[in-house]
Amino acid sequence: MPIPFFPNHQLGSPWWLLLLLAIPILIVLRGRRGGAPAMTFPGVAMLRGLGSSTRSRMGGFGLNLLHLGLFSAIIALARPQEVISYEETKTDGLAIVVACDVSLSMLIDDFYIGGTRVNRLAAAKRVLRDFIKGRPNDRIGIVAFAGAPYTPCPPTLDHDWLLENMDRVQTGIMENGTAIGSGIGTAALRLKDQKVPSKVILLLTDGANNSGKLSPQEAAKLAATLGIRIYTISIGTPGHHLIKLPNGQIIDSGREEFDVETLQEVARIGRGNFYRAEDLAGLEHVFKTIDGLEKTEIRRKKVIETRDKHYWWLIAAASLCGLYVLWRQTLGRAAPAVA
Numbered sequence: 001m002p003i004p005f006f007p008n009h010q011l012g013s014p015w016w017l018l019l020l021l022a023i024p025i026l027i028v029l030r031g032r033r034g035g036a037p038a039m040t041f042p043g044v045a046m047l048r049g050l051g052s053s054t055r056s057r058m059g060g061f062g063l064n065l066l067h068l069g070l071f072s073a074i075i076a077l078a079r080p081q082e083v084i085s086y087e088e089t090k091t092d093g094l095a096i097v098v099a100c101d102v103s104l105s106m107l108i109d110d111f112y113i114g115g116t117r118v119n120r121l122a123a124a125k126r127v128l129r130d131f132i133k134g135r136p137n138d139r140i141g142i143v144a145f146a147g148a149p150y151t152p153c154p155p156t157l158d159h160d161w162l163l164e165n166m167d168r169v170q171t172g173i174m175e176n177g178t179a180i181g182s183g184i185g186t187a188a189l190r191l192k193d194q195k196v197p198s199k200v201i202l203l204l205t206d207g208a209n210n211s212g213k214l215s216p217q218e219a220a221k222l223a224a225t226l227g228i229r230i231y232t233i234s235i236g237t238p239g240h241h242l243i244k245l246p247n248g249q250i251i252d253s254g255r256e257e258f259d260v261e262t263l264q265e266v267a268r269i270g271r272g273n274f275y276r277a278e279d280l281a282g283l284e285h286v287f288k289t290i291d292g293l294e295k296t297e298i299r300r301k302k303v304i305e306t307r308d309k310h311y312w313w314l315i316a317a318a319s320l321c322g323l324y325v326l327w328r329q330t331l332g333r334a335a336p337a338v339a
Contacts, residue, residue, distance in 0.1 A: 009082055009309075011080060011319075017074065027067065038039045070307060072313045081310075094138045095139040096155070096199075097142065097143055097190050099143045100144050102145070102169060106124075107243050108243055111236075121234075128287075130287070131287045132162060140153075141156060141162075145179050146175065146178065146211075147174055148175055149183045149185075151190065178205065178209055180209040180216045181218060183203065187203075203263070203266065216265075224271070230266055231270075233274075236277070258276075
């Protein structure tokens with residue numbers, strides 16, 4: 001039973017409150033003049049100041065102590081409780097590794113962010129940051145690859161640390177080339193020991209496999225045996241492009257074509273899908289689509305607990321009754337009335 005004016009509190013045994021109706025009856029009965037004194041002193045005027053009526057002694061302060069003690073005891077019997085409720089959440093998160101191409105062609109600036117021309121890698125990082133922020137319950141890591149793979153960020157739930165280390169995903173760290181198979185294989189090994197219901201590789205590349213000892217198809221089969229799903233994403237526009245290197249040098253990329261068939265085959269083996277993204281909006285749409293396909297299961301349960309508060313009322317009742325007994329044996333002792 002909720003207690004009015006006291007949020008998050010209730011009474012465990014509210015029927016005991018019916019005993020409160022007895023308190024006004026006791027007040028009326030005890031307020032009546034007491035019975036005749038047991039002994040009188042007729043005509044002894046000198047004893048008149050030594051006695052008083054029984055009512056004056058038994059009423060007033062002592063009576064109030066007794067009634068307050070009784071009130072506190074009844075409230076304790078009604079078992080006041082504080083209600084503590086909270087939501088218990090259990091999450092079955094995913095483990096996701098983004099295998100990101102960092103070959104020199106990723107420096108081609110055929111994307112736009114807010115009207116400003118940017119390279120493919122900058123656009124990929126922009127969309128990837130939003131993707132990471134939107135999946136707080138998943139372990140996410142990044143494997144970068146050019147002519148060989150490396151791991152800037154292993155799978156982690158510490159997404160703040162992951163975002164801070166995004167700058168380690170850059171070109172020029174490994175030899176040039178596009179080792180897609182090696183990138184998939186390394187990502188699969190990073191996911192191998194993750195104890196989660198679902199494991200996913202997001203492969204992001206703008207070229208064809210031309211490096212490494214492991215073909216993309218072989219790597220995809222290896223990942224599939226580990227129960228890993230693979231989504232492949234082709235980023236950029238085909239054709240001739242100029243590449244501006246970090247040292248200021250500009251080189252021609254040559255005629256750029258994407259190996260769509262290989263990426264589609266990898267996605268098929270990995271039980272995933274293949275996507276193309278030729279601009280920022282397209283890339284954002286791809287990641288939103290994948291985000292919708294790979295849902296993290298979150299189970300919520302409302303838990304209600306109670307904490308008894310009756311002992312405070314018991315202490316109050318015992319204290320008031322103790323004070324009444326002490327007062328009754330000292331200042332409140334009754335004297336015979338004078339006739």
